[in-house]
Amino acid sequence: MLSKRIIPCLDVKDGRTVKGVNFVDLRDAGDPVELAAQYAQQGADELVFLDITATHERRKTMIEMVKSVARQLNIPFTIGGGITELADAEALLNAGADKISINSAAVRNPKLIEELAKAFGVQFVVLAVDTKFVDGRNMVHLNGGRLITELETENWIKQAEDLGAGEILLTSMDHDGTKAGFDCGLLHKVNQMINIPIIASGGAGNMDHFTEVFQKANVDAALAASVFHYGEILIPDLKQELKRNQIPVRI
C-alpha cells in the first residue's frame, strides 16, 4: 500500500535555511544540506525547500544549493519560490531537483503549468495554492496571503489539474501558524474533486493533527515547518503514532 508522506518544509534565503531551526546535534543549523540529511535520517519521506530570497543573484545561489542537496540527499525534494519560466525549472531539474512548485507565476500565467508538464512531465509540477476563506468562499491568495485574487480555490485547482499539474500543495492561510490543526474540511472537499496527489499544509501543532488530516481528508501527504524545526514533533515518533492509528507510513 502506498504510504502517506511526511514532508518538512524549509525556508531558504541566500542559500541558507532560515527560521530558527532547533536541532541539538546540528553543527550548522543554517546549512540546508546538513539539515536535509538530518531530516532524511529521521525518516522524512520528502523535503520541500522554499526560496524566499529577493535579490537578483538568487537563481545562481539556489542552483548551487540544489546541487549540494542532491549530492547528499537520498530522498526526493521539491524546490519552490520565484519560478516563472521554463528555463528556471530546467536549471533546477538539471541540478537534481525532483519537482518544482509554482504558485503566483501560475496564477498570472496558467499556461505555464501546461508548458512545464509537457516539457518535464506532470510528476515534476507541483501547484502550490494559498487559500483563505473570504465572504463565504475559498479564495486563492498570493504573496503569502496578503494579496487576494479573483480565483476561487476549488475552481483554480481543478483547472490546474486539467492543465497538467501533477500534485497540489494546499496551504490554508486561515490555519497556517495557528497550530490548531489542518483545514480538514476544505482538504477533503478538494481531494474528492481531483485525481492527483494532494499535500496538506498549514496548521500542524501536534501529532493528532496529522492523524486527523489523514483520516478525515485522506490526503496523500502532510507538510509542516516549525513543529519539526523546533523539535516539537519528532518524525520517528510521529510515524509510530500514525502507524498505531492504522495509517500506512514508511518506518
Added chain:
Amino acid sequence: MIGIINYGAGNIFSLTAALDRLKVEYGMVNTKADLEKYSHIIIPGVGHAGAAMEKLKGTGLIEAIKKLSKPVLGICVGMQLITEHSEEGDAALLSIVPVRTKKFNKSLNIKIPHMGWNAVHPKNNSLFEGVEDNTQFYFVHSYFIEYNPTFDIASANYGLKFSAAVQKDNFYGVQFHPEKSGKAGEQILKNFSNLN
C-alpha cells in the same frame, strides 16, 4: 565500472550523485565503442516512454544494447524501454523482456501518477540481496509493467499487482527510483554493481 546510457531522457544528476556516495565508479555511454568500456550498463529515464524511445533510437545504440551480455539495469522509463510496448504514445520498445507497459486506470480508484513510497515484495534474486519483504521504495510513474510471474523479480500493488522489478537473463529493470529510495535504494545500486 558502470556505463550510463547518455541519450538525453531526463536528468541523471541524482543517479550519479548516488553512485558517488556509494563510491561506485561510472562513465557515460555515447557510442557503441563506449559500451565495451564498462562492466555494467544503466539505462536511466524519466518522462514519456515513446519520446524516450525516439531519443534512444537517435543514438544508434539500440542493436548493440540488445546484444549485450553484461548486466544491464533500466530505471523507471529505462525499465519500460526494455519491454515490448508502451501504451504511452503506443510505442514499440526494445522487446528484450516480453511484457507490456500499461497505463494505470483511475477507475481502480487510484490517483495518477503513482507517487511516493510503496512496499515492494522481492523474490529471491541477487538484485534484491539484503532487501527484506515489504521494504518501501520511491515511485513516480503513470504507466506500469504488467505482472508476469516468469519475469517478475519484485512486485508491488497500486490498484492492482504490477512488476516493481523484472529480469530476463542479464537484463534487469526497476520501476522505482533507487537513487531516491534511501538506504534500500542504495542497496539495489550496490547489488547491481556487484552482479557478475
